[in-house]
Amino acid sequence: MTAADADEEVAADLADRVQDGELRLYELEAHADADTAAMARRVLLERETDADLSTVGDYSFPANEATGSNIENMTGAVQVPVGVVGPVHLDGEAASEEHYLPLATTEGALLASVNRGCAAIRAGGGATARVLKSAMTRAPVFRVADVAEASEVVSWVRANEDRLRDAAESTTSHGELVDVTPYVVGDNVFLRFGYDSKDAMGMNMATIATQEACEVVEAETPASLVALSGNLCSDKKPAAINAVEGRGRTVSADVEIPADAVGDVLKTTPAAIAEANTRKNHVGSAKAGALGFNAQAANVVAAAFLATGQDPAQVVEGSNTITTADVRTDDEGNESLYASVTLASLELGTVGGGTKLPTQSEGLDVVGVRGGGDPPGTNADALAEVVATATLAGELSLLGALASSHLASAHEQLGR
Numbered sequence: 001m002t003a004a005d006a007d008e009e010v011a012a013d014l015a016d017r018v019q020d021g022e023l024r025l026y027e028l029e030a031h032a033d034a035d036t037a038a039m040a041r042r043v044l045l046e047r048e049t050d051a052d053l054s055t056v057g058d059y060s061f062p063a064n065e066a067t068g069s070n071i072e073n074m075t076g077a078v079q080v081p082v083g084v085v086g087p088v089h090l091d092g093e094a095a096s097e098e099h100y101l102p103l104a105t106t107e108g109a110l111l112a113s114v115n116r117g118c119a120a121i122r123a124g125g126g127a128t129a130r131v132l133k134s135a136m137t138r139a140p141v142f143r144v145a146d147v148a149e150a151s152e153v154v155s156w157v158r159a160n161e162d163r164l165r166d167a168a169e170s171t172t173s174h175g176e177l178v179d180v181t182p183y184v185v186g187d188n189v190f191l192r193f194g195y196d197s198k199d200a201m202g203m204n205m206a207t208i209a210t211q212e213a214c215e216v217v218e219a220e221t222p223a224s225l226v227a228l229s230g231n232l233c234s235d236k237k238p239a240a241i242n243a244v245e246g247r248g249r250t251v252s253a254d255v256e257i258p259a260d261a262v263g264d265v266l267k268t269t270p271a272a273i274a275e276a277n278t279r280k281n282h283v284g285s286a287k288a289g290a291l292g293f294n295a296q297a298a299n300v301v302a303a304a305f306l307a308t309g310q311d312p313a314q315v316v317e318g319s320n321t322i323t324t325a326d327v328r329t330d331d332e333g334n335e336s337l338y339a340s341v342t343l344a345s346l347e348l349g350t351v352g353g354g355t356k357l358p359t360q361s362e363g364l365d366v367v368g369v370r371g372g373g374d375p376p377g378t379n380a381d382a383l384a385e386v387v388a389t390a391t392l393a394g395e396l397s398l399l400g401a402l403a404s405s406h407l408a409s410a411h412e413q414l415g416r
């Protein structure tokens, strides 16, 4: 079944029943297949708005592949242009030497820019990338009587982490509890649970596991659970804790590019890029009170997320990136540009969430990381290394364009 198989007569009847108040919009899959239910919602919207949803309705995968665990009230699919950058040359711990990366965006000039950065990285002999830490976090907040009780609860948690681990890991055959870090604010106790979620981004996994652990905390201590997510996790919000402690994967990539290649590909010099990075990404970001000290990490993370089935809202954390750029001179006086990016909280997976949807899993196939890795976790590590390297590519190219005053012209030519 796909959109083309939807039953128009049944769809029109369902739309009538919603308009008559007999059915709710979210109940239609109980009365028809998912594709017909989606068509019924489009019929209703076309009756009640000026929209023509024929293109939204012209999707090519079975609707029930999405309505099972990815969306409710489905009407169709949004088509975002997707392109490819690379090959990205990198020496990763999990990623092999050369990968292409699909990027989905509506921003003209973005792929040209990242692609140019990939060319610069190739000219430098390739990047090195490493996943430095992996822990998906969920931090529930508990109410206690006062600070004295808070201290008792923290002592119990520290003495009983194994019991919390047994409870949490009883809900998953892949996830491993890495640590539980308590934080106290008056009569509030936060417990930041961190999980090695292997090839899953791990938010559902961590949430379900932490719920189980919280039941032990409530049974064994005077703490009362107020909210399973206490915002110290911190999911989909700008938060220094993610930029400092990390969340999901903390991954870094670097490269050293000879000065002549910087000139040929990026049309500027190592010194000009280093100065732009310092004054823009460091001084400018500091003055702005930014959490990320970079130029456009979010551009690459968002485009890679859309293309490979990640949760696009977590681009917030992906922007917690620090870019460095320095001029290096060897013993013979040859200059080069050393540049790096460190993404403190890149949350992605190659199983689970949207990664199993058809076009998204095709994107993972382009990178060569669909599904579970062997050993588990290595496919998501490889994807993180490739995304970090593409982020480095985007930084190099944009800094080069800014240093050579080509940003505006690039967007006039490619973005309009």
Ligand SMILES: CC(C)(COP(=O)([O-])OP(=O)([O-])OC[C@H]1O[C@@H](n2cnc3c(N)ncnc32)[C@H](O)[C@@H]1OP(=O)([O-])[O-])[C@@H](O)C(=O)NCCC(=O)NCCSC(=O)C[C@@](C)(O)CC(=O)[O-]
Binding pocket: 107, 109, 110, 111, 112, 113, 114, 115, 116, 117, 119, 265, 266, 267, 295, 296, 299, 397, 398, 401, 406, 407, 410, 411, 414
């Ligand atoms: C546009 C370029 C790349 C031209 O750059 P160029 O050096 O004039 O291009 P070139 O024709 O000399 O080609 C150099 C390489 O660029 C690549 N390239 C070149 N053209 C294409 C293309 N059409 N499609 C794909 N790849 C392309 C390609 O790899 C090529 O190498 P080759 O393969 O030929 O050996 C450059 O001017 C540039 O990168 N500008 C910066 C644009 C940019 O980064 N935009 C995104 C950021 S804007 C934004 O959203 C963030 C911002 C700015 O607001 C954040 C902030 O505040 O900082």
Ligand SMILES: NC(=O)C1=CN([C@@H]2O[C@H](COP(=O)(O)OP(=O)(O)OC[C@H]3O[C@@H](n4cnc5c(N)ncnc54)[C@H](OP(=O)(O)O)[C@@H]3O)[C@@H](O)[C@H]2O)C=CC1
Binding pocket: 171, 172, 173, 174, 175, 197, 198, 199, 200, 201, 202, 203, 204, 205, 206, 207, 235, 311, 349, 351, 352, 353, 354, 371, 372, 373, 376, 377
């Ligand atoms: N719940 C929440 O509060 C939030 C949820 N989300 C959503 O969560 C989803 C992602 O959650 P996530 O837990 O990653 O995905 P899923 O909920 O799809 O679960 C993925 C499951 O795949 C199984 N699995 C099979 N092979 C592997 C492997 N190699 N490595 C790891 N797991 C494997 C695991 O099952 P098992 O555990 O049984 O071993 C794992 O739990 C996204 O849709 C996102 O939008 C986002 C933010 C918040």
